[in-house]
Amino acid sequence: MSDAFLPDIVVNGDTIPANEVSAELQNHDVPQGQQAMAWRRAARALTIRTLLLQEAKKRNLAATAQNIAPGKNETETEALIRALLEQALPETKPDETTLRAYYDANPERFRAPSLYEASHILFSADETEPSRQKARAKAIAALQILSQDPEQFRKLARAESDCSSRQSDGRLGQISRGETVEAFDRMLDQLEPGSIAPEPVETRFGFHILRLDARAEGAILPFENARPRIAEATEKAAWTRAANDFVTSLVKHADISGIDMRPE
Structure with a gap:
């Protein structure tokens, strides 16, 4: 999409040239071939940034850039926007009643990690397509036998597996969620104890035949243990709602041309 066919955006008299919008495109992921959607999202982002900077200037705000990661500081623009939101947004810390109500309504979200006993047979493969096709074919053949x-x-584990666990019949021992690759976690959650995954599980190591031998569901955590996690999530959600309301108000009272700022 050529800049020549794109409009400049004007926000309360300040112009955002089309070429700046084009440069912003790289920061927005959209489906392949949806250039118009990508341009709109980039244009909206720059419009909101401009509105926030205009509001910071109106309030005569100044801010010192802070360190946000090892070796990385805020830009002047980021610091001003942070200072504005710190001043403009209300306190978002939830009270104990809110935290307790959230916990009581969602106890299943606060379980300790489940424990699994699992076994596997690995048919290893490198990143090349021929290697992965060969390993997958061997895994499917083994599954047919099983x-x-x-x-x-x-x-089969002792004769065919490319993992050292073959020495113990493919047993991986007791593992918890997150200790193996994500594909294992997903499949272990789906299997009934004693059952074998109906399809080979693909990982960067190759293809696995996976069997769940036993599962012990994690206990629901007491409120005191879950409280920090609930507080963080609740505070973040409240802050996001407040920030969205603040931006919506700025858009509502602004004179904007070149971009439709109605919600997608």
Whole structure:
């Protein structure tokens, strides 16, 4: 999309040239081929930034850039916007009643990690397509054998697995969520104890035949243990709502041309 066919944006008399919008495009992920959507999101982002900076100037704000990561400081623009939001947004710390109500309504969200006992047979593969095709074919062939006789798992693990766990019949021992790759976690959550995954599980290591031997569901955490997590999530959600309301108010009272600022 050529800049020549795109309008400049004017926000309360300040112009955002089309080429600045084009430069902003790289910061916005959109589906392939949706250039118009990408341009609109970039244009909206720059319009909001301009409105925030105008409001900071109106309030005569000044800010010193802070360190936000090792070796990285805020830009002057980021510091001013931070200072504005710190001044403009209301206190968002939730009270104990709100935290307790959230916990009581969502107790299943606050479980300790489940524990699994699992076994696998690994058919290793590198990143090349021929290697991965060969490993997947071997895994499917092994699964076909196991579908007829699951008791063959121990024998196949010892004979075929490319993991050192073959020495213990493919047993991985007791593991908790997050200790293995994400694909394992997802499949272990779906399987019933004693069952074998119906399809090979693909990871960067290759293809795995995965069996869940046992599962122990994590206990629901007491409110006191879950409280810090609830407080952080609740405060973040309240801050986001307040920030969105503040920006919406700025847009409502602004004179903007070149971009439709109605919600997508």
